[in-house]
Amino acid sequence: MKPRPVGYTRPESVAEALVALATVDAEAKVLAGGQSLVPLMSMRLASPDVLVDINRLTELSYVRVADGQVCVGALARHTDVLTSKAAAAAQPLLGKALRFVAHPAIRNRGTTVGSIVHADPAGEMPAVLALLSGEVRVASAAGERSIPAGEFFLGPLESDVQPGELALEVRFPVRPAAAGTALAGTGFAEISRRRGDYAVCGVAVLAWLGTDGSVGGARAAYLSVGPAPVVVDLTDAVAGHGADAASFPAAARLARARLAPGADMHATVAYRRHLAGVLTERALAEAVADAREKAAA
Amino acid sequence: MSAAGDLPGAKPPGEELHEVRLTVNGEVRTVRVPARRLLSDCLRHDLGLTGTHVGCEHGVCGACTVLLDGAPVRSCLLLAVSAEGASITTVEGLAEPGSGLSPVQQAFRECHGLQCGFCTPGFLTTITAGLRENPDPDDGQAREMIGGNLCRCTGYQNILASVHRAAELMRAAAPAGPA
Numbered sequence: 249m250k251p252r253p254v255g256y257t258r259p260e261s262v263a264e265a266l267v268a269l270a271t272v273d274a275e276a277k278v279l280a281g282g283q284s285l286v287p288l289m290s291m292r293l294a295s296p297d298v299l300v301d302i303n304r305l306t307e308l309s310y311v312r313v314a315d316g317q318v319c320v321g322a323l324a325r326h327t328d329v330l331t332s333k334a335a336a337a338a339q340p341l342l343g344k345a346l347r348f349v350a351h352p353a354i355r356n357r358g359t360t361v362g363s364i365v366h367a368d369p370a371g372e373m374p375a376v377l378a379l380l381s382g383e384v385r386v387a388s389a390a391g392e393r394s395i396p397a398g399e400f401f402l403g404p405l406e407s408d409v410q411p412g413e414l415a416l417e418v419r420f421p422v423r424p425a426a427a428g429t430a431l432a433g434t435g436f437a438e439i440s441r442r443r444g445d446y447a448v449c450g451v452a453v454l455a456w457l458g459t460d461g462s463v464g465g466a467r468a469a470y471l472s473v474g475p476a477p478v479v480v481d482l483t484d485a486v487a488g489h490g491a492d493a494a495s496f497p498a499a500a501r502l503a504r505a506r507l508a509p510g511a512d513m514h515a516t517v518a519y520r521r522h523l524a525g526v527l528t529e530r531a532l533a534e535a536v537a538d539a540r541e542k543a544a545a
Numbered sequence: 546m547s548a549a550g551d552l553p554g555a556k557p558p559g560e561e562l563h564e565v566r567l568t569v570n571g572e573v574r575t576v577r578v579p580a581r582r583l584l585s586d587c588l589r590h591d592l593g594l595t596g597t598h599v600g601c602e603h604g605v606c607g608a609c610t611v612l613l614d615g616a617p618v619r620s621c622l623l624l625a626v627s628a629e630g631a632s633i634t635t636v637e638g639l640a641e642p643g644s645g646l647s648p649v650q651q652a653f654r655e656c657h658g659l660q661c662g663f664c665t666p667g668f669l670t671t672i673t674a675g676l677r678e679n680p681d682p683d684d685g686q687a688r689e690m691i692g693g694n695l696c697r698c699t700g701y702q703n704i705l706a707s708v709h710r711a712a713e714l715m716r717a718a719a720p721a722g723p724a
Contacts, residue, residue, distance in 0.1 A: 249603070250581065250586075251581040251583075253559075253560050254580050255561070255580065279627060286604075286621075286623065287603035289581070290583070290603060299580060301624075301626070352675075353618055353693050357623065
């Protein structure tokens, strides 16, 4: 339960960090909050040769709303995002999901960008990014690029961040493109065996209203049911059904049909699929109520 | 024991050591540790502060919780080297020197909030920070406050009572604020 010997460097700026990542000729890992990386190292499931500690890069500790995006820098802790009034006002789904991310003591240190780059299929924030079709801005000594959420998550604990690259920022759209110009609401639901533990199943839902006030469409992103966040378009099940709960069981059936969850010691395939349906109904109800509240305001 | 003048810290052969300056319970301490040294081990082994307990060592149990610049964190999920320059409060630093128990410690004693005591340092640090943020938690908030800490003895009810009692003690001790 102790990490193996590891090299360590602590750059003072993004430029220095990129130089460090470019010049290391061994397996380097970026250390931000370390709330996933350090236990993986202690269990020796991760054995990097060198850690590039970015905890001095305070230039990346921001949470701000700009250009229709909530921009979260690589050193912003979950708690910073959760307590940001601007972020909460612009994209309330962030707060709804972050409350399910572990416990306050973990959120005080863990970073939102880190949990997205870590790409744990049980992670809440990867699902949120996938649902909203956000993007990740990464940099290397060669330059910068933006990776859309749809191309970012490659598999369990595998993202598109390449060796030599540093994730600088994650951008969550305030008005996700899926909803167009319609009034949209969000919901989040999750079941875990203990509060703060990894989700057995979870879902984030975006629902939007049609011009007549009925539900215009919805999409959902699931965690813990596949190798990466799984996005399912629920529009066929819910569109034109008014804003009451009548269409929610159809959405749950659609989700169950589309998902192919795996089994583990905590849940069978059948139970996980059942949960996905139940949670779809709950999060959809929350999202539709949220959208209607905005419509009434 | 290290030779006179040496900084505390064991040196495995061939491993690079890093000088780390921490303010622990108000006192500036400097250690030389390898990068892989967990903060929990640094506190216990290098600094001799064995009040911080190590249970699961992967962030689940909360026994090793300390305050990092005032906020509760798992010391087993931090590398000591990464905490360079930080201010750390361990269970040893909760009570003012010479003033007996802190209100949270006093409440645990009064309410029988501990049995074997293994998890207690993590609860004490967590609740100390929690009550600073929310001095008057309702029952749900008190449960949420301690939700990240495991206790295998008490069944939590007495710990919950301790949270409320500590809040009471702190209110009683605080100078009357504006209405």
